[in-house]
Amino acid sequence: MARKLLAGALVAVLVLTSGCLGFILGDTLSYSANKATVGDNALSEASYDKANEKQLNTERSFEVAGESRDVEVTHWVTQYEKSVGISGVAEGTVATFTVLSSPRFELAGESVNPLARYNNRQLVQKFVSGYGNVKNIQETDTRNVTMLGSETEVSTFTGTAQSNGASVEVNIHVTKVEHGDDIVVAMAVHPKQLDESENVSRLIEGVEHEGE
Template identity: 45%
Template sequence: MERRRRSAAVVALVLLVATSGCMGFLSGPITFEANKATESQQALQQTNYEEENVSQSVIERKFSAAGQTKTVKVTNWVAQYHRTVSVPVLGEREAAVFVLFSTPKVTVAGQGPFNPVADYNNEELVQLVQQQYKGLKDVQQVGNYSATMLGKETDVGKFSAKATFKNGQSVDVYVHVTKVEHGDDYVVAVAVHPQNIDEQQKILRLLEGAQHATNSSSS
């Protein structure tokens, strides 16, 4: 996928749920921030992926209830990586993409999580990816496989799709999606690559090499 369109594939996996029950007893802004999830340098070297960008995605909304207005601010992190591969017809492109997205659980007064990502399965996650990346279509699940991310075994959904590049050329791709609960956050991983290359072993290594700090005793 083209570089400028890549971030849209995952940035919109965000939340915002605030209820009148939460707002009645809290003063000031309500803020939640995820810890950054990134890829290890060792895994990048072993897979020939390169870091493209690590940035915050900040969502801020105002909610009114019971005569009060509260500002809710949620900070997510998006880390993007790519590898140059051969794409049919198009030649060499940075078309193998790996993204880590961390988003806070969002709990208030011990209640929650209110982050809807908590309940999303792989099929729902890839639907959000498709909604945000308009060049991705005809998404169909083709399988599942197990992987280890952040020390946990996780089920990875594998989907076939068609990706349209800026020049209008359509390429068959695979999309891999998984999610892990870690500390006070959810970490979502998405990988996209042309179907003409076998990228699964590299994706397994990148999933294994994911890093995420946690301030919680649960992990």
């Protein structure tokens, strides 16, 4: 039962869907992102495996300068998981790492993709708090890590994830960089009692982005 509760909480926190992205990004312009992944060496060192990879398409109508436009945007989401045993808690998937690439662009001189202006706290609020099953999110730490050749600030937050009536204390790590024509967001979630900070940093440093 504990295994199911923990796995359910982690999946509920970080499984991104086209509906969720549509809600977060709102009205956007029609562009396609290049895929972002994590290199094999970093995955091996951190003991993570690819869980899924998907292209997400969102369609929206929006107004700029008094004109309404219909737009389609393509994003890439790649998720990785770590499976270990934790005494008294669970044995199975206990940590997730997700990379999102989303196109950045302007319309009539205005930045259209709101991810470009979100800071780390806002990213957590949009991607995690919006699920409703994660409460009491507080920032606890920041550190600098290099992702895709740029030094970026990684923020760590704590929160309480709810799953099937049970509570799991989790750590959430998040950062982003603008690379090429895309915005690349990296986010990790794991139980607070499992120290994955170094592995998360390895994965962030190992992020690769097509079309560099």
